[in-house]
Amino acid sequence: MRILVIGAAGMLGRKLVERLARDGRLGSERISRLSLVDLGIAEPSADAGFPVESTAADLAEPAVAAELVAARPDVIFHLAAVVSGEAEADLEKGYRVNLDATRALFDAIRACDRGYRPRVVFSSSIAVFGPPFPDVIDDDHCTTPATSYGTQKAMIELLLGDHARRGLLDGIAIRLPTICVRPGKPNLAASGFFSNIIREPLNGQDAVLPVATGVRHWFASPRSAIGFLLHAATLDGDRLGDRRCLTMPGVSATVADEIEALRRVGGDEAVRRIRHEPDETIMRIVAGWPQAFDAARAQALGFRADADFDEIVRVHVEDELGG
Amino acid sequence: MRILVIGAAGMLGRKLVERLARDGRLGSERISRLSLVDLGIAEPSADAGFPVESTAADLAEPAVAAELVAARPDVIFHLAAVVSGEAEADLEKGYRVNLDATRALFDAIRACDRGYRPRVVFSSSIAVFGPPFPDVIDDDHCTTPATSYGTQKAMIELLLGDHARRGLLDGIAIRLPTICVRPGKPNLAASGFFSNIIREPLNGQDAVLPVATGVRHWFASPRSAIGFLLHAATLDGDRLGDRRCLTMPGVSATVADEIEALRRVGGDEAVRRIRHEPDETIMRIVAGWPQAFDAARAQALGFRADADFDEIVRVHVEDELGG
Numbered sequence: 001m002r003i004l005v006i007g008a009a010g011m012l013g014r015k016l017v018e019r020l021a022r023d024g025r026l027g028s029e030r031i032s033r034l035s036l037v038d039l040g041i042a043e044p045s046a047d048a049g050f051p052v053e054s055t056a057a058d059l060a061e062p063a064v065a066a067e068l069v070a071a072r073p074d075v076i077f078h079l080a081a082v083v084s085g086e087a088e089a090d091l092e093k094g095y096r097v098n099l100d101a102t103r104a105l106f107d108a109i110r111a112c113d114r115g116y117r118p119r120v121v122f123s124s125s126i127a128v129f130g131p132p133f134p135d136v137i138d139d140d141h142c143t144t145p146a147t148s149y150g151t152q153k154a155m156i157e158l159l160l161g162d163h164a165r166r167g168l169l170d171g172i173a174i175r176l177p178t179i180c181v182r183p184g185k186p187n188l189a190a191s192g193f194f195s196n197i198i199r200e201p202l203n204g205q206d207a208v209l210p211v212a213t214g215v216r217h218w219f220a221s222p223r224s225a226i227g228f229l230l231h232a233a234t235l236d237g238d239r240l241g242d243r244r245c246l247t248m249p250g251v252s253a254t255v256a257d258e259i260e261a262l263r264r265v266g267g268d269e270a271v272r273r274i275r276h277e278p279d280e281t282i283m284r285i286v287a288g289w290p291q292a293f294d295a296a297r298a299q300a301l302g303f304r305a306d307a308d309f310d311e312i313v314r315v316h317v318e319d320e321l322g323g
Numbered sequence: 324m325r326i327l328v329i330g331a332a333g334m335l336g337r338k339l340v341e342r343l344a345r346d347g348r349l350g351s352e353r354i355s356r357l358s359l360v361d362l363g364i365a366e367p368s369a370d371a372g373f374p375v376e377s378t379a380a381d382l383a384e385p386a387v388a389a390e391l392v393a394a395r396p397d398v399i400f401h402l403a404a405v406v407s408g409e410a411e412a413d414l415e416k417g418y419r420v421n422l423d424a425t426r427a428l429f430d431a432i433r434a435c436d437r438g439y440r441p442r443v444v445f446s447s448s449i450a451v452f453g454p455p456f457p458d459v460i461d462d463d464h465c466t467t468p469a470t471s472y473g474t475q476k477a478m479i480e481l482l483l484g485d486h487a488r489r490g491l492l493d494g495i496a497i498r499l500p501t502i503c504v505r506p507g508k509p510n511l512a513a514s515g516f517f518s519n520i521i522r523e524p525l526n527g528q529d530a531v532l533p534v535a536t537g538v539r540h541w542f543a544s545p546r547s548a549i550g551f552l553l554h555a556a557t558l559d560g561d562r563l564g565d566r567r568c569l570t571m572p573g574v575s576a577t578v579a580d581e582i583e584a585l586r587r588v589g590g591d592e593a594v595r596r597i598r599h600e601p602d603e604t605i606m607r608i609v610a611g612w613p614q615a616f617d618a619a620r621a622q623a624l625g626f627r628a629d630a631d632f633d634e635i636v637r638v639h640v641e642d643e644l645g646g
Contacts, residue, residue: 141464155481162471242453
């Protein structure tokens, strides 16, 4: 089985590549070749038991998509995107990368001769949803994104659905929850604090909480997110019917839930590292985010989330802090 | 007030232009200039009391959109589209005309200097919805189109919403019901019979009914559709908030309802002109169409549909058969 990962140098891309290299297989099939693409060279995992090649390329540039699909990968993970802050700040760049580049990928697949119909796993986002929403969002709820990023993801969901319906590719779009705890340094994303208030205290550092502890949001650990991607890659496409976009299951938790989960792992000392500094801008942004989903379709199809926020913290300790 | 109508030679375009020429105003404002665009020259109404210019141009061609917005129309009606059958038969053409050309229009508006923020009325369609649906589809239902045409309309709804949210244009997308009774000759559209079984018998001609009389669908008269377009053009944009796409109200009627409405106008003689010839292909297509909507938002915003199918037939008699 030949696998292509577009966006292989990102946080999820790197974890996916590590996992594929470790497993040596995807579902029941042995991996024969893994191709990694990102704007820079993605680090190939040292110990893969199969050939790994890495290419620095911009999918939005002409002919790049055609070159990538020329090797006819059986499975394509498309994780590359301009993130929400940048897509909001630079409209042209957001549409070029998040919409046009993905469309170029689908065009390139379509341009191959008949019979080439790869499984394409597209990382969509709960950003396709915008207010007003119900307390719990079900699988039939409309997509009314409140950002350009969410708009671009929702447009690709539609395009992917149409291509799949026409038998031009075997696509599946998965709407990822907010990934928590994100490894690495604090960043400037409005959602960063959800991870910062766990990661930094466990690392002996202070963290700032800019919102009230009653704020509720929808989370998955990085490990769960990789599980979603792998399950999406191996799922029987016939079980999806014509609805090729799935809201992923997750954990609905408040900041207070996060803090109590932190306390159970790191004690009061860790919790004291969280400094409450209300930030009106961030509070306003976060007020427009969904709080919980009923991801019934995805659960029926076998996608599995973390059990609760305690598990999300435990996964972080195991995967990032060496247990 | 300067008005641009793109797709002015189509059925709705022609009726809209007639109405604008007759009224001489849009809402409370006098029309100072009306620009018509279509692939061929649109017939300007002879008796307009203001300048009407007509241009043959393809919005999908480079620079056309920029030329059209150079005159800075205050209101743009964008009705041009490749219809569903053609968009399904020719994937590239459908995306080029229904997606790329509309995007070019938005790009051209964005490229104008700040302060130009026209009202853009985009004719979307209930084709953005696909099965499975509930018996009555509400304003929060997801768009899962079952055709490329519906996909392209839904993608533009998203793009329009994003542009409106960012203040780049003052857009509103209205999802039109199936227009019935369509004037003119019977055509090969799968939906054609809904109109044929009224129009042809009233004209002394036979008509074929390819589905069972229990089939239910969602209708508006051409006159109501024009009313929707005019109301969308004059509605206070602030009342829409960030949800710029509205499902239009309509009449949910069965084929049996249609036949009884025909009987009340044309008598048993007209009804006897309908020949039942079941067509498996059309039955299968129609089974995937929505039956009824709860268009609560549009109704609250003042959009008004026909009262019932009797009114739809009466409108046809008044507007097409000289009463």
